[in-house]
Amino acid sequence: MFISSEKEQKLLPAVDAKLSLTPFSTRSNLDYQGDALPVSESQDSISTPTIYTDVSVVPEHEKNELEQSIVTIEGEIVRLRKKERSLDKKRRDALNKILDTKGSIRVFCRLRPLISSVKRRNDEPISVWEENIEVKYLGSRKDFRFDKVFRQAATQDDIFEEVEPVIRSALDGHNVCILAYGQTATGKTFTMDGTNDQPGITPRALEALVHQASLEKSCAFTFSMSMLEVYMGNLRDLLGPKAPYRSQESLARSNLNIQTDPKGLVEIEGLKEVHFSDLSKAKWWYAKERSSIHFVDKLICISSLMRITISRSGNDLKAKSEVSKMWMVDLGGSERLLKTGATGQTLEEGRAINLSLSALGDVIAALRRKRGHVPYRNSKLTQILKDSLGDSSKVLMLVHISPSEEDTGETFCSLNFANRARAVETNRELPEDINKQRQKQIREIAQDMRDAEEECQKVRQQTQEAEILLSKMKQLFSAAYELHGNREKTPRSPSANESIPILTSSLPRFMTSTVASRQRQSAAEKKLSSVQFSGSQSFCFSDSRLKTILQDYNKRPQETVVKSPKCSSLEANKAPFLRSRMVTSSDSNLRVALNRHSHRRRMSDLI
Known part of the structure; x- marks a missing residue:
């Protein structure tokens, strides 16, 4: 307790x-x-x-x-x-x-607000309810059902409220893919990126990931970010070196290699990956990515993708980290080629993006119907997203449509694509009960x-x-x-005024003489200078033999202190021998005095 x-x-x-x-x-x-x-x-x-x-x-x-x-x-x-x-x-x-x-694969629909310059009609071609949209086209009406429908008055907060559980699932270890689909100028980029005052899904997702990770104490998270775009079947790293967009050098450099391991995990060889731990750094890299996206002939013929890799590790160091991915995909415009009237290079770009979007619809429909074969290899886009669309992944597609009457044809095609992605046939929805x-x-x-x-x-x-x-x-x-x-x-560090003796002798420190012991020895020698010996030792300090011995002894400790470490062990052992010769006098008083003064040591030298 x-x-x-x-x-x-x-x-x-x-x-x-x-x-x-x-x-x-x-x-x-x-x-x-x-x-x-x-x-x-x-x-x-x-x-x-x-x-x-x-x-x-x-x-x-x-x-x-x-x-x-x-x-x-x-x-x-x-x-x-x-x-x-x-x-x-x-x-x-x-x-x-x-x-x-x-549903692990869900499809939302967002209706763009009517542009102020467009005149509002009394009889609108589109009618909106909570989960379905009715479109009047070519004299007939058709109903389309979705997991969620966002009206024109829906805010960025309303959108993110429905998306946030999927982002939380990415932190829990599941792969997540969020896609924005629709014709050009229906609000795909606004939904994904937003503005400074009204941030979209991507900046809000970055903030939610960092904030939620800071609250978790039972595990640790690391984040990394990669960004690329798909243009005419080629991949370009948006964080890599820049080159002229349509040059052959650029196309050759942008062909990154897509690798799939035996477990089905997808990795893009050569794609730059940057790590971030705080929101400011994440937003800096995100802003760099947005500035690198190219717009071609006022028609967005590219799909921009951002991958956030999440690594989750617990307190157990032996446990393997869980890695999950979250893809934010702003798909290219879904306009029909007949409407655009494009020719030449622009026509080829339009065909490429339409083939890519069609392949994506086929994959999502096959996954919804749980078919045995899923055609991932039909486009580079589906190859990249392979491990984030199937298995235990969470997929969320937001289909954007325009309320304008002149865009009704494109709106009808976009809603048909959404129906195919949901893999639901008309009038075959679940019973009400x-x-x-x-x-x-x-x-x-x-x-x-x-x-x-x-x-x-x-x-x-x-x-x-x-x-x-x-x-x-x-x-x-x-x-x-x-x-x-x-x-x-x-331990006490010596003060600046203290002098630290540097010993160069090969002998241990406790075997060398100290300054105090040498001072006591000098005082003892002065005292002995007046001592008179009797009998066989009846000579005084002035006697040349004793004077030579004492002078030789006085020099030995100094020689020991400055002796080079390279000296032989035989020379190093001469000092104790000479000391013993100096105290061989038979006079007991002399031996006691010399031994007492020459062999006292401070206890601090032994520590």
């Missing part, structure tokens, strides 16, 4: 009180005459336990209690994170079930998903509070026990 709020309120004041103490090393020992705070103070603050400012007098049971509290909170954090992962999995499963129930039952099931699953999301948010908040409390406790424990206990062991 998590620590109760009552216990936490009692524990936090103690933690804050202890953390507010002045560090031990900055106070004088005179400030700590007593072992604990005065009795009067402890009686006035009963809720706060006695605080000991000297480590030597802190009771052992208080230290053990703090250690046990740290261990308990760490275990609670582990339990909360496990619960968070379980709730997040429940939410992901619910979202995936909702999208599968609605089955449709109501499905909608009820979706609402129930959506409620379960919202409940799991709310509970997950609460658990995240509890985890964050527990981590803050754990950080305070560890800080308190470190300040009270570890830092003071190891204060004497902390």
